[in-house]
Amino acid sequence: MAESLKEILFQLIKEREDAFEFIRSYAHNGIWFADKSDTITEQWINPRFWKTLEYDQDLINVDKPEWGEILHPDDWEKASIMYFDFINERRDDYDVKIRFKTKTGKWIWMNCRGMLITSIPNECDKILVALTDITKQHEKELSLNKLIQRYNHIIEGTHIGTWEWNVATGETIFNERWAEMIGYTLEELKPTDINTWAKFAHPDDLEQSNALLQEHFEGKSEFYEFEARIQHKNGHWIWVHDKGKLITRTPDGSPEWMTGSHQDITFRKKNEEEIKSLLVVATNQNTRLLNFAHIASHNLRSHVGNLVMLEQLLQNEFPEVSKNQYATLMSKAIENLSETVDHLNEVVKYSSDQADKLAPLEVKQYIIKAIDDISALIEEVHGEVIINIPDELEVMAIPAYLESIILNLMTNAIKYRHPERAPLIKLTFSKNESMTCIHFQDNGLGIDMKKYGEKLFGMYNTFHDNKDSKGIGLYITRNQVEAMGGTIEVSSKVNEGTLFTVSFKKPDELSLSEF
Known part of the structure; x- marks a missing residue:
């Protein structure tokens, strides 16, 4: 009966364009051809399928394979539901990824895609399925998914917003965190494009941002990097560290896809502004203090000079005063004050040097x-x-x-x-x-x-x-x-x-x- 089905299939390929195109597309894959039936009694499987599973088709019953032995137990229910929905025309296509066991016990992934062939003269409707080994592709997808998952965990951990921008079309994709930073949900912002960024960006920042982007597009900088302001839903402005890189170009060399991130740096910018304000205050205070020290030093020196002069005049006019106890104490006090003023002058002098x-x-x-x-x-x-x-x-x-x-x-x-x-x-x-x-x-x-x-x-x-x-x-x-x-x-x-x-x-x- 399998040979009869094979002959029918070959005849259909000759007579029907849909069957011919299907076989042409999957010529190097496993092929399964059977009557459209709830109980698969008659079927034909090409040698390519068995070769993929490492079997010698001369040593097995290729007309009635034990599907339960070669189909993965976890995939049996999924494959059955898809099959019956398809043959009962509850779905338009048959496309399912399931695992088969090879002769050596390995599990390989196959993509099973099928079509119904109806209106066959003197024959019941048939089902034609191509089985493609996608094991390597599946493993790559798993690795990619792990990488994406890891990337998402890193983004969640660093709490940054991300953006992907098609420079050519304006299409722009933001993540949920990007919307959250400015008080929105991503759903509220849809549909998003580059104008979404322009809408919330501070007008005074756009010119410099565009200039830095142009430099990056021209290859003058490895990354685009800028600190910009974005308006929050509540009306206030937040600061973000905007960093990105062009990753693809169109065939003519024009910028295409660019990816990047926005990190909220509002807290840091506020601290910087506070530090600047404190620095201005401290600088002004230091200047005033230094000016005061200069004035005090100058005035004290003048007064001390007068005191020294008066003391000398007093001793010259009345020499006997030098023997007076209080005059001696006054003389010592003037000497100490003069020394203190000298010290103050030294400190002022050192503070003024650059x-x-x-x-x-x-x-x-x-x-x-x-x-x-x-x-x-x-x-x-x-x-x-x-x-x-x-x-x-x-x-x-x-x-x-x-x-x-x-x-x-x-x-x-x-x-x-x-x-x-x-x-x-x-x-x-x-x-x-x-x-x-x-x-x-x-x-x-x-x-x-x-x-x-x-x-x-x-x-x-x-x-x-x-x-x-x-x-x-x-x-x-x-x-x-x-x-x-x-x-x-x-x-x-x-x-x-x-x-x-x-x-x-x-x-x-x-x-x-x-x-």
């Missing part, structure tokens, strides 16, 4: 000069200075500041020397990616860092019983270092000594930052 005065300076030259300046003092206390710094080592500094810093730290090492040993000062250096560090190590009294560490660089703070201590030197030193973009750090142990580390910008680091 970093554009920085120049590459050879550190060792300034160290040698400082040693020469205090050589008598070093010799008096039998001190020793060891310099392990190369002649050519340069740092970016203001000459007067560098000289002052070195001199102050070295004189401190001698001033606060340990009474039981001669002072030893070691000067070394180190480097990191952007800074050159000069280390000042002494063997003096040391500082209780737990007790005084936070106060060390404060004005008028002293930590030893030394009558010459004013508490201004380290304060000025830190201000000088920081004015040049550097840092000063200290570590110390009582009765062992102190290490000051002063970090300066490297010459190449400064030059790179200025361009």
Whole structure:
């Protein structure tokens, strides 16, 4: 009977265009041909089908195969329902994907597509089905679906809106999060196209956005990237970081599909605006404070000068006054006030200097000069200075500041020397990616860092019983270092000594930052 069905099929192919076109389309696939019947009693299956399943058709009953043995159990119900709906004309097409077992036990996916052949002279209606091996395609689809699922999870996790734009047609696809950012559902925005974006975008942003898009289309930028404002449903504006990339072009090279994302950065932009406002306030306050310091310093110096002049006139006119106890106290008070004004002038001077005065300076030259300046003092206390710094080592500094810093730290090492040993000062250096560090190590009294560490660089703070201590030197030193973009750090142990580390910008680091 199978051979009879085969002959009928071949005759139909010759006589009927629909049968011919179907077979032509699926010539290299498995073919199943049978009577249209609820009980499939007569059928013909071509050799290609059995070859796909790795069977030798000479060793099996090809006319009456055991479908239950080769059809996947989970697909049996689906295949049966589709088949009966089709032959009973409850659906127009037969198109189902099901699994078959090969001779070696593997499961392969096949796409079964069929057609009904009716009005056959002297014959009942027939069903013709092509069975195509789609295993590789199905595996690719599974991998793609996993990738899409992973991509969707990433989008959900990062909470970003996405867009896909056909530049040629204007068609634009947004995800639900994109609509949610501006207070809508995607359904409310449909139908969507590029005008949807233009409708909600801030008018002042469109010109720059279009210019950046054009640059990207012309290949001048790898990505399109822009921070834009979009109007929320409630009327306020939100900020988004808009980033995208052109992924396809038309055959003539024109931009086609572009994909991208919108990330809500409103919170960040608000913080930036607050920081800018605070910076303006702080800058204005600093300017006013500096102006006040200049005025106060100038006026105080004038008044102190008058007091000193009056004191001298009084002593010249009435020499006996100098023996008066109160006159002596007044003279000392005037002297202290004059010294305080000098300190204030120094602080104002350091605060006014600008970093554009920085120049590459050879550190060792300034160290040698400082040693020469205090050589008598070093010799008096039998001190020793060891310099392990190369002649050519340069740092970016203001000459007067560098000289002052070195001199102050070295004189401190001698001033606060340990009474039981001669002072030893070691000067070394180190480097990191952007800074050159000069280390000042002494063997003096040391500082209780737990007790005084936070106060060390404060004005008028002293930590030893030394009558010459004013508490201004380290304060000025830190201000000088920081004015040049550097840092000063200290570590110390009582009765062992102190290490000051002063970090300066490297010459190449400064030059790179200025361009």
